[in-house]
Amino acid sequence: MSAISSYAKALAVAAGRGVPIATRRHVHLSDRPLVLVPLALAGEANAPLAAMIGTDQHDPALLVVPQPRNRDLRFDFAASLADVVLAYVRSCTARFEVVGSDKVFLDAPQLLVPNAAGLGFVKLLGRSTRFRRTNGPFPVAHGVPLLGRWLTYLGERSEHPGSSAMLAMTQALNLHWASGQSAVEDANLAALLGWVDPPEGVSGPEAALAAEDPLVWPPAGPSTDPAFDNEVLAPAIRAYESAAPDSPKRLRAVETLERELRGQLEPTWRLMWRAIEVLRKLPAAATVETRWTADRRDFSRYHDYLTTDGRPQARRDGAVAAARRLQSLEREQTTYDASRALDDPLVMASYRVNGEAFQGTVVSVDRERRILSEKGRRVTRPLIVVSTGDPVHLPVGKALRAPERMKQNARISEIARSADGVLVSLELDGGMGRAAAPAPGSVPEVGDEITYTSVYPDAIRTPDLPSTDQTPWTHGGPPRPYVPTDDDAQEPWE
Numbered sequence: 063m064s065a066i067s068s069y070a071k072a073l074a075v076a077a078g079r080g081v082p083i084a085t086r087r088h089v090h091l092s093d094r095p096l097v098l099v100p101l102a103l104a105g106e107a108n109a110p111l112a113a114m115i116g117t118d119q120h121d122p123a124l125l126v127v128p129q130p131r132n133r134d135l136r137f138d139f140a141a142s143l144a145d146v147v148l149a150y151v152r153s154c155t156a157r158f159e160v161v162g163s164d165k166v167f168l169d170a171p172q173l174l175v176p177n178a179a180g181l182g183f184v185k186l187l188g189r190s191t192r193f194r195r196t197n198g199p200f201p202v203a204h205g206v207p208l209l210g211r212w213l214t215y216l217g218e219r220s221e222h223p224g225s226s227a228m229l230a231m232t233q234a235l236n237l238h239w240a241s242g243q244s245a246v247e248d249a250n251l252a253a254l255l256g257w258v259d260p261p262e263g264v265s266g267p268e269a270a271l272a273a274e275d276p277l278v279w280p281p282a283g284p285s286t287d288p289a290f291d292n293e294v295l296a297p298a299i300r301a302y303e304s305a306a307p308d309s310p311k312r313l314r315a316v317e318t319l320e321r322e323l324r325g326q327l328e329p330t331w332r333l334m335w336r337a338i339e340v341l342r343k344l345p346a347a348a349t350v351e352t353r354w355t356a357d358r359r360d361f362s363r364y365h366d367y368l369t370t371d372g373r374p375q376a377r378r379d380g381a382v383a384a385a386r387r388l389q390s391l392e393r394e395q396t397t398y399d400a401s402r403a404l405d406d407p408l409v410m411a412s413y414r415v416n417g418e419a420f421q422g423t424v425v426s427v428d429r430e431r432r433i434l435s436e437k438g439r440r441v442t443r444p445l446i447v448v449s450t451g452d453p454v455h456l457p458v459g460k461a462l463r464a465p466e467r468m469k470q471n472a473r474i475s476e477i478a479r480s481a482d483g484v485l486v487s488l489e490l491d492g493g494m495g496r497a498a499a500p501a502p503g504s505v506p507e508v509g510d511e512i513t514y515t516s517v518y519p520d521a522i523r524t525p526d527l528p529s530t531d532q533t534p535w536t537h538g539g540p541p542r543p544y545v546p547t548d549d550d551a552q553e554p555w556e
Contacts, residue, residue: 064412070240078265080239080258086347086406089234090226090354091338092172096150097122099176099330100183101323102284103130104291108186110139111286111295114327115146119335124327126320128302137202140191144205151212155365170354170361173216173228174338176251176282176330181220181230183284188213192374207374214375215364222391224353224398227361231337238344243270251333252279259340282330294322347405353398383530383541397519404465410513417455419515420486422448424506430499442498444490444505445475448512451483462488462514469493470504472514488514 070081094117103109109130116122123146127139154169175181192210194202220228232251241248241257247270248254256269264272273279276287286295298319305312403410403419413419426447435441454477456462462472470493478485495501506512530540 065415066408066412067240071242074240074257074266075242078242078267079260080241080254080266082238083240083408084238084344084402084406085408086350087341087344088237088347088350088402088405088409089229089341090172090346090350090357091342092169092226094153095172095174095338096147097174097331097334097338098180098184099282099327099334100180100187100284101286101326102183103127104285104288106130108183108190110136110187111284112323112327113139113143114324114331115143117150122331124320124324126316126323128316128319129299133200137194137206140187140206140209141203144203144209147209147212148205151365154361158362161359164359164362165366166359166362167365168358170227170358171212171216172226174334175228175230176334177232177249178230179249179284180282181217181228184213184228185217188215188217208368211368211374218375219357219360223395224401225357226350226354227357231334234341235337238341241270242266250274251282251330251337255333255337255340259336279329279333280326282333283327286326290322290326295319298322347402349401349405353401400517400519403515403517404463404468407513410465410515413515413517414452414513417453418517419513420448420450420452420454420456420484421511421513422450422452422483422486424508424510424512425449425485427505427508429505432498442494442500444494444500446472446488446490446506448486448488448514449480449483450486454484454486456516460516462516463518464506464512464514466512467493467506468518486514 067083070083074081096117097115097119099114101111101113103111110127111130112127113125114122115125123142125139125142127135129135151171154171155167157168158165159168160166173184175184188210190210191202191206192214194207194210196202196204196207216228219225232249232254235254235258236248239258241254243253243257250273252273253270256264256271256273257266260266260269276289280290281287298315302312302315302319305315403413410419410421414421424446426445428445431443431445432440433443456474456477458474458477460474462474464470464472471491472488473491474486475489476485476487478487490505494504
């Protein structure tokens, strides 16, 4: 937790409601997201119990598994879920553009779940279904393995910093607001929204306390309330099991389960759409569209792969693929953090506090300054002096950028202490036009308020990695291409 986030939490406690830690929305929100609220049976490994899913706030689909321990009923649930998810994926492929030799869809799926546990449920469900076969022993419906591959794809994509392909709503809210409760309590969607968007006349703590009543706000899943499990769910499942197939008693048991589980899911369903409305009120950050374009392109590539190859993702990555993935995630995290800071002055404040950025006033400008370059040519290198009260822990020679002038490099040439703070001398390079004299407006003027930071996306460098066929023997040598086996198809659902 950064110093700014900690301070914001203290302010939230004092104010009695959530405090913004961002002035922009740093996630993409689709015009038609697919919202999924899943429930799982307690004590079982990834046994789906029910789900509410859809793109229409007022018309969700309810899927129920009357006996989650029954393998056939689990796969019936997966088949019904596949009908919804695959239709949604297909709807995202209606329009496309050609970029070079690639076809890029103009839309991409966005799956929204209530919390981090919901992300885990989707990933496990993808693993449990993507290897299945539609023929041979224990065949499943045609859409089930394809569902597993898409859920696995969305699960993997959610691990990429800045991706909005699959989001946990609690994490999205915590990215933009600080509450006055603990991180564990922030994982409760109802309690977190109580701080961020409390009802009229109710304080954040009061709304969060009311959210702890499972009769009013059932858990957002996938775990259900133990009292509900013991007093309602278990008797209803027993009634279903004890009834003869196709009997009125079994039909009544199914209706009871659907009614009770709908009651558990609907409050969270309403919370999800309320959270979407709260997030939509924030203007999108400048780089959100760039990151969504990356999501669209990745979706287009994977769709093309499924169309031409179709094999499920391997159980585990080879050594080089794993190293590439880790390197990519680290690079994307640094890029995402930098982009958020450049987009949002409130996010940049965290870097100002720790000395990686500073904000100040330009007090001196030498626009016409010319120096000899390393090649012996005279070049224009304006020098500005910025007075700041921020702590500056950057060394002389450090390259910086201003968010408003990302095409212009600034290098620290001197740092001097003054009675009012710190004077930072910066040599400017680039972004001034091709003429000997800088173009009008290309150099900051005396009196300008400006921010400089050492954190910007293209400052990242990563080492080269060998190709897959050059995997060293110390890491097992070149891996064999993954081919699904019969053992994969018969893997236990867990």
